[in-house]
Amino acid sequence: MSDHREYRDELAAYSLGALETHERLEVERHVAGCEECAEYLLWLNPALDLLPAAVDPVTPPARMKRELMSAVQGELKAERRAVRDRKRSERGLWGTIWRPVTAGVLSVVLIAGAVVGYALRGDDPESIFFEATPDSKVSAEAEMSLERTGDKGTLHIMELPELPPNQDFQAWIIRDGDPEPSTTFDVRKDGDVEIAGSLEGAEGVYITREPEGGSKKPTNPVILRAELS
C-alpha cells in the first residue's frame, strides 16, 4: 500500500468541492508535486463529470439565450469602441504634439534630422478614421469605421446584419465613381477587415452582400458606405 492511500479521503472531498479554502490550497500544493495523487484525481474525474447528468433535464427559457447574447454583443461593442477611441486618441496625440516636437528637436540638433524625420514619416504614416453610413433600409444597426493608413485601409465593423447562407460580405473601393472589387469576408456582426488593394485616389469604400467568393460588380444594395473626403 502506498503512503498516499490515506490521502485519498482528502482528494475525494477536494473533488466534491467539500474542503475549506486552506485545505483546498494544501491539496492543490500536494497534488502539484505528487504524480500518484494527481493520477487518482484524474481517475475520479468521470464520476464527477457525470454527477450533473443525474439531474432532471430542464429546458431553459429562450429569453435567457437572447439576453445572454445581447449582453455579450454589448460588451463586445463597448470593447471595440474603446479600442477604436484609444487608437484615435493615440494617433491624434502623436500627430498633433509629439511628432512635430520630435521633428523640431531633430532638425535643430542634427543636420541629418531632416533625413531622419523624413524616414520616420515614411515608416509611420498617420491613420485617419472615416465613419461609414449604414443604409437604413438594409441595416440601421450596422456600424463601420474605415481606418486609412497611407494607401492601406482597415474596416472596423460592428453589428453587421445576418449573412444568408452561401453569401459573403464584400468591400468595394470606389474610384472615379466606379466600384472595384476588394476583400470578401464573412465576419459575423463584429470584426476588423483589411482591405485588399490601394486606397490611392479612392473616393470611398462600400460594403455589399455578394454570392460566396465575391462578385466582379455589386449585385446587391450597399449596406455601408465610407466616403473618403
Add this chain to the structure above:
Amino acid sequence: MKRDEIKALADEDLMVLVERKDPTAFEVLYDRHGGAAYSLAHRIVGSPEAAEDVVQESFLSIWRSGAHFDSARGSVRSWTLGVVRNRSIDSLRRQWGKAPKLDFDDDATLEAQDSGQLTDSEAIRRDTARRVRGALRELPDEQSEVIGLAYFGGFTHSEIADMLRMPLGTVKGRMRLGLEKTRLLLAERMGIRDSSEALP
C-alpha cells in the same frame, strides 16, 4: 469562419475562438451546454429565476475569461458545468444558507412528462440521467447522502459532519468510497474506457 463551420468544431476548438471573443463560437458553446448548465443550476438553487441568473453569470464569466480553460484538466463540458456548479453554490449560500437533498427518485416525474415534445438531444440527456441515477442508487444511502450534500448542496465536509453528527473522518471516508464506487459503476454501465477502470 461561417456559422456552419463553427458548429462543426470540437468544444476545445470552440474555446479557442471564444478566447478570441468570437460571439458565434460563444453562442454555439451555449447551445451545446446551456441546457445541461440550466438543469444543474435549477437542481441546486431550486428556482427558475435564480437558475437563470446563475447560468447568465456563469456564461458571461466564461465569455470574459475563456482563456482560463485548461484542456489538460478535463473537458469543456466538465469545466463549464464546474463553473455553473460553483456559482450555484455561491448563490445558494448567499440567499438561503440551505442545501437541497439529493434525490435519485425522479424517474416517475420524467415518465409523466410528455416525451412527444422532446428533441433528440433532450431524449438522450434524459436517458443519460436515468442511467446515471440508476448507478447512483446502488450506492449505500450514507454514501450518496454525503456526496449529494457536498456536490449539490455545497456543504463542506465539516458542515456535513456537524449536520449528520458524525466524525469528520467518517464523512470523508464515505465520500471517497461513494465516489470510487460511482466511478467503477459508471465504467461498467456507461462504457467509460478512457482511463483505467481499476483503482490506480
